[in-house]
Amino acid sequence: MLRNPPVPWEREFVGSFLLEMARRQVVSAQQEWYVDKAEMRKMFEEHLRAQPNCSEIRQKLSIQGASNIGSLLHRTNFLINTPRGNPNYRIKDFSLMEFRKEKVYFLDEQHRQRDAASTTNAPGGAPVEGNTLLAEEYKLDTNATATLLKYQKTLLLKPQKDFELNSLGCYICQENFETIEKYEEHVEYHGDDSDFQSLKKMVKYPSSMVSLSYQNCVDSHYFGFTLKTFRSDLVVEKFIIVQLRQFYYVYGAQMPLHVPESGELVFFVDSHVFMILREQPIIIAFIIQGTRYVEQHHFMRTEALPKASFNINPYRLCNKEIFKSKGLPPATPPxxxxxxxxxxxxxxxxxxxxxxxxxxxxxxxxxxxxxxxxxxxxxxxxxxxxxxxRYLSLKQSKVELHQFGRELSVKMRLGTATMSVEDILSPGDDVLIINEKGNPKSGVRQMLENNNKVLELALKDFDSILQWARNVDEQFGSLNKQLRVYFARILGVSTQRVNITCERQLPDNTTYTLIFRPLRAIMRYQYRALQQLTLTRHSDVQRILFPSEIPPMPKASGVLQLNNKGISSNPEQMQAIRQIALSQRLPAPYIVFGPPGTGKTETIVEAIYQLYVNRPETHILVMAGSNTACDEVALRLLRAIAKAPDSHPRPLARIFAASCDRRIDNIDDLLLEYSNMYGLHFYPAVQAVHQYRIVICTLSLAGRLSTGGFATGNVYSHVFVDEAAASTEAEVLMGITCTLSPTSNLILSGDHKQLGPVLQSQRANEWGLGLTLFERLLQRKCYQVDQDGSYNAAVQTRLIRNFRSHPEIVSLYNNLYYDGKLQAHAPLETVCRYQNWFQLPNANFPIMFHSVFGTTTNAKSSLSLCNSKEIDVVMDYVKDLMYFGINGEKLLQTDIGIISPYKNQYHRIQEQLNMRNWSQIDCGSVELFQGKEKHVVIVSFVRSFTPKLGFLNNERRLNVLLSRPISLLILIGNPRTLSQNKDFCHIIDMCRERNTLVGVPYLNENFDPTKKNGGAAVDHPTSGLGQPLKRNCRGKNPAQAVKLSYSKNELLKLGMECKSKKSELETLFDELPKVPSSDDLNVDAVRSLEDQLKDIKLENKCTDAGPSIPVIPAPRSAAPSVRPRPSPSASPGLAIPKLPVPKSLDPLSKREERHINGVPCGIEALHSVAQTTRPSAYNHIPSDHLRFENLRRTSEEIRRQTAFNEQRRAPPLRQPHGNWHEFDWTPLQSDRAPPQKKKSDCIIS
Structure with missing residues (x-):
């Protein structure tokens, strides 16, 4: 009989008790949800006594007839029946997961409502109908400029009868939606910043009835929005911020509000609610004399908020003398x-x-x-x-610009749907804004239709463009006081809208032509470096760029007082530091090859510190391709130098480019104080920079400074290039050419198996420009590694000890990309922090793959992909971690990192995080996480049911992605789509074998039944947070589904339908060659078959019968360890022990456990071989030979087969509900021979 629904308060009470037991690790997936009955009863009694209303609860339970935990678990549907006499309860994992998800949803709603109430305030406003105002927490910065938001249009709102706004509703359109997908699609309609189609239904009045302006707040990252109106009878009903996937209702709990006599209301909103450089609509809904209006204003956050003041460095870079360049050749390609x-x-x-x-x-x-x-x-x-x-293909004509002060916004119109603005333009690129006014009106525009003239214009420098503008004015008429050409710079790109900044105010009521061009200065620095290289001494070029074979040399020796004491136990790191710090002159560029987590940056920082402390005559230049890498090295050095006994008065200078000014909020205060950005940005004079012992800048900035005489001569004794494998050889030469001298030493560090250079020309990449100096040098003979793993330690060090990640995480990318040469040495107490997490099925394998069969979409007018279902799963995990923590221990936001390769996806996730004030959770692309590490990394791969994987096929990108986590890695994606790549297929197989493949069940067509899963053709992941809350028939026991829900006629009908749709196994069976009938004895095939069988029988008689011994494949031997060759005079180095072959973990499920439709159902008695051999249709043919393997399903397979009502569907969650014996309906096993003539096409098990 069907079970009655649980009593709500009982379910809440028991579910909370089980979650507490899960927090204490009494109940967990790692124990297969079993718990000792006596222990559970004892804990429940303690839990009951701890309740303040214990007596009342006991009385309620006695009335309901459920006085013990066993009956309560059964009544509340948290229990799976176990055989009588079993000393354990088995908790129904799906029900507990469902309850936990409900609690997460409840906590999340509380959190969001609390934040919405606390982040907004309306001082001076009068609440309506008893609404109360919160105490004022933020104050407007009176010194900050109030920026007016741009009014768009107004809508006269006609309220629908009986309309009540719910959480999936739109107040503007007075409509509620049934599904989250339709709701999010509707929000995109309002917030799509490519064309704002929702404005077409509105009317633009000569002036708005309300105005909005914003200012910064004092000592806060909040914005204050001031609403002003001349109407004293105006009542504000809604203040709505339109985001990518949802409406954000500001001050929703306190609405509506009367406007005070002053006519002003102020709303304080967290700045993280807004995306930087994205034009977002703000909707103001209000009532005037009973009439409802909706006004739309547009806001764009253009810059980060200023940082607080910090301690002053007495030896700041002098800003009185600034950098002067000696000129840069134009370097126009022929x-x-x-x-x-x-x-x-x-x-x-x-x-x-x-x-x-x-x-x-x-x-x-x-x-x-x-x-x-x-x-x-x-x-x-x-x-x-x-x-x-590619840039010129984006030329825009007849453009009207949306102005926000000095910032401008333009919607791009593209000639082809396959072109993506985000893949071409970058912040900092140049924009030529050309006024189209002239006589005739379209003359300037027609002239710019000539592609050759546009190309010629794009290659001109500043002075040449001004001269071109004067010539245009002479030809088409002057613009009086207006300029013909305006120079602008790109701030950001979102979907198909480009945000730019221009120092001059552009006139209204005119159209413009926009020509985009890349910042060619960096390219010109590279041309100049190649020109300078021809003037450099031949021997210096050969020693640095083309080193010949170098014989083994004695190791550098000396005593070092390490700043980082932990390095002393790492022989490879010590070898590199000694060789760099104690060698007077390196025979060739010294290479530090550092795979992820091996301490490459740590090694470089310690080597620079030792040069700084022990060799005062040295001057050091440190460069990298990215600002992030430069910042990391500089910050570590400043902290180390602060502890040095005797410090130089000018120890370090970090030189920033002007473009870094906009990311000042992400730069450490200490770093700013030792930089050229402690106030307004400036480029310091070369002579001032040379006074510092250590100078750190990017390669491109070094190329710029070299045009003014920077680093010429023997200024720098040691030149370090970090992340050298991520920059092209021309980019590295841009930084080092000016430093080449007989006494200079070059040190390169990096990993050519991680992210490489970024090029826009596929042909240039294929023809060799993508080959880095780091990788080219490793191909030279002096850097080669012998077959036994030894190498010349005088010119390189290969780090192999990983101190970052859990051993299983290291093993994953180690076997994929580093031939098994890495060794895991991270402290277990650090990397095993999450082994007892409630959601982790295997404590010894902290890698989860969550299967999601979502839909890949892209926003309108954008090629960047997104996957809404994966976003939901990502947020489910984040909310569970943030609200429940690990065994009750709270997590920091900085412990979590979220990676997605697609911009559209991680922008949407970031919006969800910002809604909950979780802005410190890092979220971005793989490139943004290069060099970073996080305790928990959650990855959304986005692509689902797409014919190709795009850049997910990139091994370097996947290597970086897998190597970021310290303790826990959660991969979210479509396993069928990702299995197109062999590396992804390997990862999914590992998770399947270790019982960490969760989420939607996945049918693996290439699954090998001889492996651990016992021949099951369907993988049954354990349930996780991504499962839907609603249950369906798939979650039921197949015996229940068939026995209780269908009559015989219905079952036969279903069987016929299922039979008409052949399974994959039946299709494969049909493709086999037809075997002749036993009646056709004269057929050639039968005679040939009988002859072969006679030979087999003769061979069997000559062979002694014995027990069958399974063949166990020999474990793959580990790759030879990489070690330096012993030097002639030094003691031989210790051999690095080979990595042990990791033993595969036994599956958590028991061998005796029966599976029906992939669901374990009770305990099954062991069957003999004879019992498990089902009679086949080919019993008349002896099957001693392997070529005649029985392809029909055995009784074991029949017990595993899908029920009729479930065939051709995805299998259910891995949730047992009983077994066949409970219904006294065991599938028949017949030993009779098959009938000669088939009477029916329907087979009933």
Whole structure:
């Protein structure tokens, strides 16, 4: 009979008790949800006595007839029946997960409502109908400029009868939605910043009835929005911020509000609610004399809030003398290169233009000292021209601009749907804004339709463009006081809208042509570096860029007082530090090869510190391709130098580019004080920079400073390039060419198996520009590793000890990308912090793959993908971690990192985080996480049911992604789609074998039944947070579904329907060659078959019968350890022990456990071989030979087969509900031979 629904208060009481037991690790997935009955009863009694209303609860329970925990678990549907006499309860995991998810939802609603109430305030407003105002917590900064929001349009709102706004409703359109998908689609309609279609239904009045302006708040990251109106009878009903996927109701609990006599209301909103450089609608709904209006204003957050003041460094960089450049050649690519690139044989035509490039091609793309400059210059020209052409393809004509002070916003109109603005434009790129006014009106626009003239204009410098503008004015007429050309800079790109900034105010009521062009200064610095290289001494170039074979040399020796004491136990790190810090002159560039978590940056910082402390004559230049890497090295050095006994008065200078000014809120205060950004940004004079012992800047900034005489001569004795494998050789030369001298030492650190250089020209990348100096040097003979793993320690160190991650996480990317050479040495007490997490099925394997079969979509006018179902799963995990923590221990926001390769996806996730004031949870692309580490990393792969994986196929990107977590890695994606890649397939298989494949069940077509899963064709992941709350028939026992829900006729009908749709196994069976009937004895195939069987029987008689011994494959031997070659005079180095082969974990499920439809159902008695061999349709043919393997299903497979009502569907959650014996309906096993003639196509098990 069907069970009555549980009593709500009983379910709440018992569920809370079970969650407490889960927190104490009494109940967990790792114990298969079993708990000792006696222990459970004792704990429940303690829990009951601890309640303040204990007597009342006992009385209620006695009335209901449920006085013990066993009956309560049964009544509340938290119990799975176990055989009589079993000493354990088994908790129904799905029900407990469902209850936990409900609690998470409740806590999340409380959290959001509390934040919405506490982050807004309306001083001076009069509440309506008894609404109370919160105490004022924030104050407007009176010194801050009040910026007026741009009024758009107004809508006269006609309220619908009986409309009551719910959580999935739109107040503007007076409509509620049934599903979250429809609701989010509707929100996108209002918030799509590419064209704002919702404005078409509104009317623009000559002036708005309310005005909105915003200011910063004092000592806060909140914005204060001031609403002003001249109408004294105005009542504000709603203040709505339109986000990507939802409406954010400001001050919702206190609405509506009367406007006070002053006519002003102030609303305080957390700035993190807004995305930087994204135009967001703000909706004001109000009532005037019974009439409802909706006004839409647009807001764009253009910059981060200012930081607080910090301690002053007495030895700041002097800002009185600024940098002066000696000029930079224009370096315009010749027109012949552009002509060559238009042909299919472009490479042959380019070879005809440059003899060095021709030599490079003839040598099979081998770079030599003779062809280096010509080859790199040609490849740079290819990259330069193709990148410029991509920019020019975005040219916009007849454009009207949305103005926000000095910031401008323009919606892009593209000629093709396959073009993405986000993939081409970047912050900092140049924009030429050309006024189209003229006589005739369209004359300027028509002139700019000529692509050759546009290309010529884009290649001009500042002075040449001004001269071009004067010529245009002469031809089409002057604009009086207006300018013809405005120079602007891109601030950001979102979907198909570009936000730019211009120092001058543009006139209204006119149209413009916009020409985008990349910031070519960096490209020109690279051209200049190649030119300077030809003037550099031949021997210096050979020693640094083309080192010859170097014989083993004695190791550098000396005593070092380490700042980081932990390095002393790491022989590879100590080897690198000694060689760098104690060698007077390195024979070649010293390479520190550091896989993830091996302490590469730690090694470099310690080596620089030792040079700074022990060798005062040295001056050190540190460079990297990214600001993030430079900041990390500089910050670590400043903290180390602060502890040094005797410090130089000017120890370190961090030189920032002007573009860093906008990310000042992400830069540490200490770092700012030792930089050129402690006040307003400035470029310091070269002489001032040379006074500092350690100078840190990016490669591109070093190229800029070199135009003013920076680092020329023997200024710097040691030059470090961090993350050298992420920059092209031309980019590295841009920074180091000016430092080359007979006494200079170059140290390169990086990992060429992580993210590499970013190029926009695919042809330039394929032809060799993507090959880095780091990787090219490793190919030279002096850096080669012998077969036994030894190498020349005088020129390189290969770090192999990982101190970051859990051993299983290290093993994952170690076996995939590093040939098993890495060793896990992280402290277990740190990396095993999450092993007892409620959601983790296997304490020894902290890698989960959550299967989600979502839908991949992209926002309108954007190619960036998103997946709403994966966003929901990501947020489910984040909310569970933030609200419940780990065994009751709260997590910090900084412990969690969320990675997604698609911008649209991580922007939507970031919006969800900001709604809950979780802005300190890092969320971004793989590139943003390079060099970072987090205790918990959650990854959303987005792609689902797409024919290709795009850049998910990139091994370097996947390597970085897998190596970021310290303790826990949660991967979320579509396993069927991702299995197109062998690395993803390996990860999914590992999670399946270790019982950490959770979420939606996944049918693996390539599954090997000889492996651990016992031949099941369907993987049954354990239930997780991503499961829906609503139960359906899939969650029931198949015996219940068939026995209780269907009559015989209905069952036969279902069987016929299922039979008409053949399963994959039946389809495979049909494709096998037909075997002749036993009646056709004269068929050639039968005679041949009988002859083969006679031979087999004769062979069997000659063979002694014995027990069958399974063949166990030998474990794969570990790859040879990498170790330095012993030096002639030094003691031989200790051999690094080989990595032990990790033992595979036994599956958590018992072998005796029966599975029905993939669900364990009670305990099954062991069957003999004879019992499990089902009679087949080919019993008349002896099957001693492997070629005649029985392909029909055995009784074991029948017990596993899907019920009729479940066939052709995804299998249910891994949730047992009983077994066949409970219904006294055991599937029949017949030993009779099959009938000669089939009477029916329907088979009933």
């Amino acid at each position: 027109t012949q290169v552009l002509s060559a690139l238009k042909h299919e044989d472009a490479q042959l035509r380019l070879a005809e233009l440059d003899k060095h490039y021709q030599d490079y091609c003839e040598r099979g793309r081998e770079i030599t000292q003779e062809n280096l400059t010509g080859t790199l210059r040609t490849l740079l020209q290819v990259e330069d021209m193709e990148r410029l052409q």
